[in-house]
Amino acid sequence: MAELISIAQAQQRLFALADPVAVEQVPLREAAGRWAAEPVAALRTQPELPLSAMDGYAIRFADLPGPWRLIGESAAGRPFAGVIRPGDAARIFTGAALPDGADTILIQEEARRDGTRLLRDGAGPPVAGAHVRVAGLDFRDGDPLIAPGEHLTPARIALAAIAGHAILPVHRRIRVAIAATGDELRPPGAPLAPGQLPESNGAMLAAMLAPLPVDLIDLGILPDRIDALTAAFAAVDADLLVTTGGASVGDHDLVRPALEATGAKIDFWRVAVRPGKPIMAGRMRDTVVIGLPGNPVSAHVTALLFVLPMVAHLSGAADPLPRTRSATLGHDLPPGGPRADHLRAVHRDGRVHVAQVQDSSMLRTLAASDCLIVRPPHVPASSAGDSVEILDLF
Ligand SMILES: Nc1nc2c(c(=O)[nH]1)N[C@H]1C(S)=C(S)[C@@H](COP(=O)(O)OP(=O)(O)OC[C@H]3O[C@@H](n4cnc5c(N)ncnc54)[C@H](O)[C@@H]3O)O[C@H]1N2
Numbered sequence: 001m002a003e004l005i006s007i008a009q010a011q012q013r014l015f016a017l018a019d020p021v022a023v024e025q026v027p028l029r030e031a032a033g034r035w036a037a038e039p040v041a042a043l044r045t046q047p048e049l050p051l052s053a054m055d056g057y058a059i060r061f062a063d064l065p066g067p068w069r070l071i072g073e074s075a076a077g078r079p080f081a082g083v084i085r086p087g088d089a090a091r092i093f094t095g096a097a098l099p100d101g102a103d104t105i106l107i108q109e110e111a112r113r114d115g116t117r118l119l120r121d122g123a124g125p126p127v128a129g130a131h132v133r134v135a136g137l138d139f140r141d142g143d144p145l146i147a148p149g150e151h152l153t154p155a156r157i158a159l160a161a162i163a164g165h166a167i168l169p170v171h172r173r174i175r176v177a178i179a180a181t182g183d184e185l186r187p188p189g190a191p192l193a194p195g196q197l198p199e200s201n202g203a204m205l206a207a208m209l210a211p212l213p214v215d216l217i218d219l220g221i222l223p224d225r226i227d228a229l230t231a232a233f234a235a236v237d238a239d240l241l242v243t244t245g246g247a248s249v250g251d252h253d254l255v256r257p258a259l260e261a262t263g264a265k266i267d268f269w270r271v272a273v274r275p276g277k278p279i280m281a282g283r284m285r286d287t288v289v290i291g292l293p294g295n296p297v298s299a300h301v302t303a304l305l306f307v308l309p310m311v312a313h314l315s316g317a318a319d320p321l322p323r324t325r326s327a328t329l330g331h332d333l334p335p336g337g338p339r340a341d342h343l344r345a346v347h348r349d350g351r352v353h354v355a356q357v358q359d360s361s362m363l364r365t366l367a368a369s370d371c372l373i374v375r376p377p378h379v380p381a382s383s384a385g386d387s388v389e390i391l392d393l394f
């Protein structure tokens, strides 16, 4: 059998099959969850003027310990027009502009008022400038704020808004077609004859793709017949076609020959990953194709490693790969085999514990797991307390 390629090689070959899709300008609320397509710079300085960070009184630090004479008020959006001269103070509220002449805030919990006479009643501000947000504290006009390829998280959307942007340049949504293959499969909830099985990969993939900027095209369940598969694949109009099942070496594993019958070129087939070895990828006209194995856990793991990263890559992500993190192993593990193991596991008492049975058909253990322990090929035995890499499940 041909040498299996590594997960990292397969991911790089997959990304090389297509560039990120076209750029469009969209309102902020549509940009959430996409990736920036161009640099985003500040259109204004934030804050534009020195502002108070607290409710209290605007004073000159040099006038401490007071008392002061109250000569006006500054509220957010309604600044005080006058000037604070020696001995003067202005009532001020959080977010309001610091009046000219003032340099410090006396918070109201440390002040006492008698008509327009203001007295310190407590420690008072420790330094000049206390509780004042200087102009440009957050950023200045023209500062680079978001780089191309960065994910538009809620915080970055808010940053773009406060920096003066109403629309952002992003890559358009990705059209993803999903197809389950297998004569044994019936739609979820449909009555089953002996030997038939509810189709679960389609709903799982749709759920995994739901948080991404994707428009789904559901091709449903395709039969194990090369003519039907070829016709269905040839009619696909999408950026990415994801199939499940029919990827292995059995007589009814027809996804590869059907793709090839449409003129598609398969770039790789079989990766050193467990579960998920029979995954394939290639290109059919303008559509990238990823053929996932049919076993539900294999489909889930390979979708995490290949489908979601490919959607991120097509969407312009600079950093499309899933990130592992370290965890502490709860018990011993035997040496690993020639494929990178992705073991269903759960956090308990601060350590990760591997499910006893790892059969790739078993969705119940997948559903009970909160992470996958990722072990490189040919890893030596591990002991309880060792550090291991994990991929979070969501
Ligand atoms: N002789 C060999 N046999 C197998 C090999 C091998 O190397 N040599 N590889 C095994 C591995 S590893 C995997 S993984 C499976 C994957 O095979 P296929 O992609 O061809 O998957 P199917 O045979 O179509 O289905 C496998 C299994 O999963 C069920 N299934 C399929 N699709 C769905 C779906 N949408 N929803 C729910 N369940 C689904 C299907 O009924 C089968 O039980 O091949 C091994 N064999």
Ligand code: MOO
Pocket (backbone or CB within 6 Å): 273, 274, 275, 276, 277, 278, 293, 295, 298, 360
């Ligand atoms: O790779 Mo298969 O996915 O081991 O069951």
